[in-house]
Amino acid sequence: MPITANDPKRKTWLDTPENTDFPIQNIPFGVFLTRDDIITIGTRIGDYAIDLGALHQLGYFEGIPLTDDIFLQDSLNDFISDGKKTWRLVRNRIAEIFDTKNEKLKNNQDHRNIVLFTLDEIEMQLPVQVGDYTDFYSSKEHATNVGTMFRDPENALLPNWLHIPVGYHGRSSSIIPSGIPVHRPQGQTLPAGAKEPVFGPSKLVDFELEMAFITTDANPLGEPIPIDEAEEYIFGLVLFNDWSARDIQKWEYVPLGPFLAKNFASSVSPWIVTLDALEPFRTESPKPEKELLPYLQFSGKKSFDIKLEVSLKPENGEETTVTRSNFKYMYWNMSQQLAHHTINGCPVNSGDMMGSGTISGPTPDSYGSMLELSWRGEKPVKLKDGSERKFIEDNDTVIMRGYCESQDRRIGFGEVSTKLLPVFQPKKNNSR
C-alpha cells in the first residue's frame, strides 16, 4: 500500500507555522487529555492537536477496519497491535481529511470545534503503556568514550561490542512523558579512595541523548524475527532521555549492569513519529568493522538521518545548546537490534520500547552525555549565563529536540523537556 501521507506536495487547510516539526507529511500519534478531561488518542498538525477518537465517532475513518473505541484509550497499544497496514490506512486518511482540497471537515465548524485543540488546551500523556523497555548501547563513539575514560584507551571497546548490539533491560515504570519533573536520586556511592560506601544524593546526574523505537506484537515465545522482517514490527520513534546517576552506577553495576543509576527516570517526547513518515530520510548504516554473523547481516538503508540536539536551561535562565548529534551515527541499526533481541525467542509485544543507547557523534561537540561533553568533569561546559556545568544541577531543565530535513520537507519530533528537582524530602508526619 502506498504511503500517500508522505506526498511532499500536499498542503493542509490548517494554519501551520513555517518550519514546523509537524507538517501534514508527519502525522505522528500520541495520547492526550482534552479540555473536557477526556483521554484520547490524537495526532498533531502544526500547533493543532487533533482528537482521533472524536474524528472516528464522526465517521471520518469509514471504510477502515477499526473497533469503535480504538482511539478512545489511554494508550496506543491496541492501535499499534492492529499492524502496519492499519497504521498506513489511518495516516493516509488523516492526510486526506486535512488536505486543502478536502472541504468536508474544513467547512464543518461544529466538527472542527469537536476535534481540533490548541496545544494549551491539552495535556500530553505517555503514548504507550510500556510492557518492556530495553536499552541498547549502539553508538560506537559513546562506547569508545566510556571505555577510554573508565577502562583502557587502547582497548576501549570490549571484545563483544563489534559482534553484538549490546543491550540490557531497563525499567518501564519510570518512563515519563516530557514535562514531568524528576527528583535527583539518592543512593549508595563509593567516594574516591574510600573503603566503605556512603549514602546521599547523587552528585553526578546526567542525561543520555537517545532515541527509542516502539514495537507492535512481533513474535510468539521461541520464534526469532528475521532481520529483513524487523521493520514490519516497528511503529515509530520518540526522543528519549535516559537519565543516569554516574556515581551510583559506578558502585552498583558490576557484575549485573546498571540498576538504580538508571531506573529513577527516563523521559520521552510524547508524539510517536511513524517509521513511515521517516521513510524519506533513510541512509546507509556505518560499514561493519567485523564480519557479522548471518542473522545480523542486512541489505539496503536501515539507518535514518535524524538531527538531534540537547539544551540545558538553568532555572529562570536562557537555554544553551550543549550538543548536536545525529541518529545516523548508530553503529547498530534498529533492524539489527530487533533481530538480535529475538534470536533466542524472546517475545516482543505492542508498546515495548527499545532505546538506542547514548548517541554520540565523532566530534566532542556531538557527544550525547555530560559525562562525555565534560570528559568526566575535567572540561566543564559553559552556559550562556556564564555558569559552568560538569553534570546536571538542581532545577536545571534538559531539553532534547530532533528533526529530519530535506529540500522538500521537515519531519520533527518536538521535544522532551525534563526539570531536575532536588532530592525528595518526605513530609513530616507523613501518614503514608
Added chain:
Amino acid sequence: MPITANDPKRKTWLDTPENTDFPIQNIPFGVFLTRDDIITIGTRIGDYAIDLGALHQLGYFEGIPLTDDIFLQDSLNDFISDGKKTWRLVRNRIAEIFDTKNEKLKNNQDHRNIVLFTLDEIEMQLPVQVGDYTDFYSSKEHATNVGTMFRDPENALLPNWLHIPVGYHGRSSSIIPSGIPVHRPQGQTLPAGAKEPVFGPSKLVDFELEMAFITTDANPLGEPIPIDEAEEYIFGLVLFNDWSARDIQKWEYVPLGPFLAKNFASSVSPWIVTLDALEPFRTESPKPEKELLPYLQFSGKKSFDIKLEVSLKPENGEETTVTRSNFKYMYWNMSQQLAHHTINGCPVNSGDMMGSGTISGPTPDSYGSMLELSWRGEKPVKLKDGSERKFIEDNDTVIMRGYCESQDRRIGFGEVSTKLLPVFQPKKNNSR
C-alpha cells in the same frame, strides 16, 4: 485486622488429601480458564480450584468493598491494587465459606456445581500481568560459587555485594506459567580459545532455583519506600525458574549484564501464596557481615523458612531430585530488596515481580543451579535412570517445588514444571 484465615485448628468440608500444599490455611490466588473457557480469578483448597468470580456473583463476599468484576479478570493486578486490607478480608472470608462449621455453600449443590472445579477441568494462567520484573542476586552462597568459578576464589564476592542487594532488570514478556514448554535458545557464544564468536544452540542451558514476590502499587515516582513499610506492599510469592544460557551469558554480559542469556524464558508456579499465609514461617535473616547503611537496616524476622527442591525428569523417565535448598538462606531479604529498589524513587506497581536470585544453600547438595551442582560441568549429576547431566538436555523437564512445614500446618506452593524443547525450527514456506 486479625488474619483469621491462618487459624491452624480450622478444618474444611472439602475433601483434601493428607499433606496437601493447599490446606484451608493456605488460600493462594491464581487465574484459570474454566471448563467453559471462561477466565476467572480463583483459589485452591486441596485439589479443588474455586472460582472466586462466581462466588462473588453469588453474593459470598457481601460486605467486602469489591467491584463487581474484580475477580472476572485475566490477571490479579486490580485485586492486588486494592491493598492488604482487602486481601485479608477476602482470604478470611474464603476460610469461613469452606469451614466445616459453615453449611451455606456446603449444602447448596447448585452453587457448588458452579464454583468448584477439579484440577483437570481448569488450565492455570500467569497470575499477574507483570509490569516490570527485577531479578536480585541475593544468595551469598550462589554469588560466592559463581565468583569462585569465574573470577577469584580469594575474592569471590565483589566489593559491593555485602553493601547492596545487587539486582538488575529482567524481561517481563517471557515470564510463563508452569506447563508451557520452552525452546532451547540459540545465539552467539565464544568457544574456548576462539577469537571470533559462533552462532548456534546454547550448549549450557540451566535452571536457577528462585522465588519471586509480587508487589502492589507502592510509591509515586521519586518517593522511596522505608524498609519497615516494605512488607505492606508485598502480596505474595511464587516459585521462579530463571532459565539461563550460560554460554550466551558469558559472551554477552560485559559490561551491561545478562540479556539474551536470560530473557528467553522464566517460569513461575501459578498460585501466589500470600505473605499472610507464610506468617507462621518467619525466621531470622543471616546476620549482616558489614554494617549496613540505615535504609537497609531492619528489625524483626523478615526471612521465611520455605523448603525448596528441584527435580529433573528426562523424557519418559523418572524424576530425580537434584537439589534441596531453602528460601531462608537469602542474605538479603525482601524488605531490604524493596527498600533498595525504591531508594532512588523508582516506582513499583501492582503485578511487578521481584526474583530472589538463585537460592543456593551452604552445602553442594543445596546449590540452586546446574552450573553449581555440576561445578561448571566438572562433576556431572547422576540421574535415577543412570544418565548424567552437566546442564539441561533437550526434552528434560525441570520441576521446582516449595513448601513450609511446622507441627500444625503445611503451606505449599505446588510446583513449576517446564520442559525444554529443542531449538525452534521455522516451518518451510512459513507465510509469516
